[in-house]
Amino acid sequence: MADLTYLPPERPRPEPPGGATRPSVRVDTGAFPRVAARIDLDERLLAGTCGIDGPELRVGAEDLDLLLLAAAERFGAGAGVLRRQAVLALGLLDADPARERLRELALSPFEHHQVRLHALAALGPDRAREVAERLREDPDEAVRDRATRIADGTAPERPPVPAVVPVDRRGAPDGRGADGHDGHRCCCAC
Amino acid sequence: MPGTTTSVLRTVDHVVRPVTAWSVLDHEPLDPLPVEAVDPAVLVERLRVDPAAVEVLHGGAAGAAEALRGRPELLDEVRRVHAAALLPGETPLVITDVTTEPVLSWTPATLVVHYRNPHEEPVVLASVTVTWAGEPFVVEQEVRADAREGTLELRLDEEHTLPVGPAGLDVTLWRADGARAAVRHTVLVLPSNPLAMALGPAGARVTGSWSLRGDHRPESDTFVTECEITITNGDPRPVAMGRSMSWEFWDGPVGGGTRVEAGTLTWSAPITVPALGAWRGSVHFSSPRGSGVFGRYDRKEDLALAVSATAVDGRVLRAEITARTLLAYGVNIIKVGTFGAQEHADLYAAVDRMREVFEARDITLRGVDRRLITAAQAGGYTTVGSEDEYRDMLEAWSCANDYVDVFVVQDFAWAGYNGYAGDIPGPATKGGRKDGVAVEKTGYTDGSGTARLDVETLALLVGHEVGHYLGLAHQETTDNLMRSSSGVRGAAVDYEQYRLMFPHGYVVHL
Numbered sequence: 239m240a241d242l243t244y245l246p247p248e249r250p251r252p253e254p255p256g257g258a259t260r261p262s263v264r265v266d267t268g269a270f271p272r273v274a275a276r277i278d279l280d281e282r283l284l285a286g287t288c289g290i291d292g293p294e295l296r297v298g299a300e301d302l303d304l305l306l307l308a309a310a311e312r313f314g315a316g317a318g319v320l321r322r323q324a325v326l327a328l329g330l331l332d333a334d335p336a337r338e339r340l341r342e343l344a345l346s347p348f349e350h351h352q353v354r355l356h357a358l359a360a361l362g363p364d365r366a367r368e369v370a371e372r373l374r375e376d377p378d379e380a381v382r383d384r385a386t387r388i389a390d391g392t393a394p395e396r397p398p399v400p401a402v403v404p405v406d407r408r409g410a411p412d413g414r415g416a417d418g419h420d421g422h423r424c425c426c427a428c
Numbered sequence: 429m430p431g432t433t434t435s436v437l438r439t440v441d442h443v444v445r446p447v448t449a450w451s452v453l454d455h456e457p458l459d460p461l462p463v464e465a466v467d468p469a470v471l472v473e474r475l476r477v478d479p480a481a482v483e484v485l486h487g488g489a490a491g492a493a494e495a496l497r498g499r500p501e502l503l504d505e506v507r508r509v510h511a512a513a514l515l516p517g518e519t520p521l522v523i524t525d526v527t528t529e530p531v532l533s534w535t536p537a538t539l540v541v542h543y544r545n546p547h548e549e550p551v552v553l554a555s556v557t558v559t560w561a562g563e564p565f566v567v568e569q570e571v572r573a574d575a576r577e578g579t580l581e582l583r584l585d586e587e588h589t590l591p592v593g594p595a596g597l598d599v600t601l602w603r604a605d606g607a608r609a610a611v612r613h614t615v616l617v618l619p620s621n622p623l624a625m626a627l628g629p630a631g632a633r634v635t636g637s638w639s640l641r642g643d644h645r646p647e648s649d650t651f652v653t654e655c656e657i658t659i660t661n662g663d664p665r666p667v668a669m670g671r672s673m674s675w676e677f678w679d680g681p682v683g684g685g686t687r688v689e690a691g692t693l694t695w696s697a698p699i700t701v702p703a704l705g706a707w708r709g710s711v712h713f714s715s716p717r718g719s720g721v722f723g724r725y726d727r728k729e730d731l732a733l734a735v736s737a738t739a740v741d742g743r744v745l746r747a748e749i750t751a752r753t754l755l756a757y758g759v760n761i762i763k764v765g766t767f768g769a770q771e772h773a774d775l776y777a778a779v780d781r782m783r784e785v786f787e788a789r790d791i792t793l794r795g796v797d798r799r800l801i802t803a804a805q806a807g808g809y810t811t812v813g814s815e816d817e818y819r820d821m822l823e824a825w826s827c828a829n830d831y832v833d834v835f836v837v838q839d840f841a842w843a844g845y846n847g848y849a850g851d852i853p854g855p856a857t858k859g860g861r862k863d864g865v866a867v868e869k870t871g872y873t874d875g876s877g878t879a880r881l882d883v884e885t886l887a888l889l890v891g892h893e894v895g896h897y898l899g900l901a902h903q904e905t906t907d908n909l910m911r912s913s914s915g916v917r918g919a920a921v922d923y924e925q926y927r928l929m930f931p932h933g934y935v936v937h938l
């Protein structure tokens with residue numbers, strides 16, 4: 239551990255020229271109620287993403303249309319985490335269109351496997367088992383593995399004794415260590 | 429016999445991206461075409477795929493599962509076609525590109541947002557979130573765009589001009605029905621005066637002026653200091669620079685303390701700063717035991733590095749930056765399950781970016797150990813579906829060293845979480861059910877159909893969970909790394925948080 243006697247005092251940070259702030263400019267979204275509702279929904283979807291005392295994901299029947307829209311947005315930034323949160327939230331609604339969309343997403347080989355796995359989870363155990371039966375032969379490895387576990391009701395297999403994680407033999411993508419140094423600075427003998 | 433003075437170990441000229449699309453993490457242009465309206469031969473030609481892949485897409489998702497069972501090797505190509513096409517009934521708002529003229533310091537700028545909107549509802553709101561050396565800000569603008577495709581202009585006016593340096597511009601459009609489209613874009617703001625030089629730590633991509641780090645190399649008992657030099661030119665004609673630059677290390681501020689060591693460095697090739705563009709190079713200083721710089725670093729004292737360069741036309745550029753030793757921790761990056769080549773590259777780009785986030789608060793990575801649990805070895809742990817599964821994974825696997833174990837799994841399908849830490853703080857020993865953090869890999873399919881990871885989101889996510897492990901709780905201040913929502917999480921770590929991480933058993937002085 240670092241010796242606290244070396245804790246340096248807070249050092250002044252250089253202020254960027256022209257000051258460190260600029261005023262934000264907001265538009266009153268009152269004239270666009272669906273846009274206001276969407277901004278509010280997105281905030282709720284992303285609010286509880288950390289497992290350490292994150293707030294529970296809360297959505298209601300009034301969010302259905304916007305959730306269907308968000309769950310379909312597969313282009314650009316937002317196609318990752320935000321879209322998957324919308325997929326998961328569809329599972330919290332007791333609505334046939336939501337369940338139908340989740341089934342489609344879980345079964346669609348076009349979709350990214352994380353979207354499909356989220357859709358499977360969102361369906362809940364009973365419906366997921368039904369869908370998982372049809373995914374035992376899926377071309378996507380991650381989907382196939384999870385679906386087989388869901389269909390068979392099996393837990394992950396643990397190594398018999400705690401195992402040491404093997405070294406990844408694939409090198410750095412650009413020949414640099416990810417710590418910014420040239421070469422591979424690593425604590426193991428590889 | 430090594431000398432006892434600081435010398436230039438080497439210099440490296442970098443390939444520089446255009447200043448109007450500065451970061452390697454920027455979006456690529458998108459242009460999805462409606463699959464019903466396009467001749468399949470056009471898609472085959474444009475994407476260079478097997479015609480069968482286009483046929484599979486035409487068959488719809490239900491038929492595709494059947495078709496791919498017979499030809500699973502087509503999956504990647506089918507996904508490439510899917511990424512470039514709109515299926516029947518799909519009417520998403522898409523930002524196809526964001527373009528701008530070179531942005532000059534203290535000068536208003538206009539972003540041109542190119543969009544496609546196959547829906548009758550118009551685009552009504554546009555916004556840009558700017559991340560730069562200061563506090564992030566947002567500029568929203570009401571718009572009215574009814575066309576199926578077109579451009580919108582977003583303006584940063586006199587009140588929102590920026591100083592020289594990199595700036596992130598996250599652009600979002602909203603349609604009246606609540607549909608949304610967003611892309612990441614970055615620029616390098618050029619000096620309007622019109623030539624400037626800046627120093628930064630290695631690999632600095634988005635914001636800030638912070639410190640260089642003195643990095644002790646035990647094998648040679650030297651401190652190595654890497655400094656990136658950027659020269660920006662706001663003039664519409666190129667500038668030739670002299671190949672030699674002078675450097676000085678000072679203790680205390682330049683000119684105010686004592687000059688510790690000085691010398692000159694020479695670049696291997698002539699330097700030309702392109703018109704309305706930038707030149708970038710790195711220099712590595714090596715300071716052996718006995719040198720003045722070594723002694724200051726060894727006593728944990730701050731130094732300042734000053735560099736000066738001269739243009740062939742006689743203009744002199746000077747810049748300076750603080751240099752210090754940093755605290756450090758190590759990470760074992762543990763890929764769980766299969767990662768494609770691009771996903772692997774994205775993952776380590778995210779680790780690099782995370783390092784920058786901590787270095788801005790004087791904490792760096794002492795090492796990054798690359799580990800892999802294959803899907804076959806994982807025995808079902810490639811996805812995390814509950815707290816029990818998460819803790820079972822920690823108990824089943826660990827790396828026998830004093831680095832933080834970071835499991836990057838295929839997916840978290842558990843209550844809307846995308847990351848979790850074993851404890852606050854996590855133990856400084858291995859074994860048990862608390863000795864690591866886990867995150868989902870933040871995957872998506874990009875416009876070319878390649879499986880990617882969201883580098884910026886992943887960097888902040890890993891940094892956030894490691895922050896918990898090193899002792900930090902949630903903190904909801906603007907732009908903080910420890911904000912609980914991944915929608916508003918930023919890259920800021922404050923001094924109090926630095927103080928809290930300082931005594932963790934995995935944190936050491938380099």
Ligand SMILES: [Zn+2]
Pocket residue numbers: 288289290892896902911912
């Ligand atoms: Zn958290």
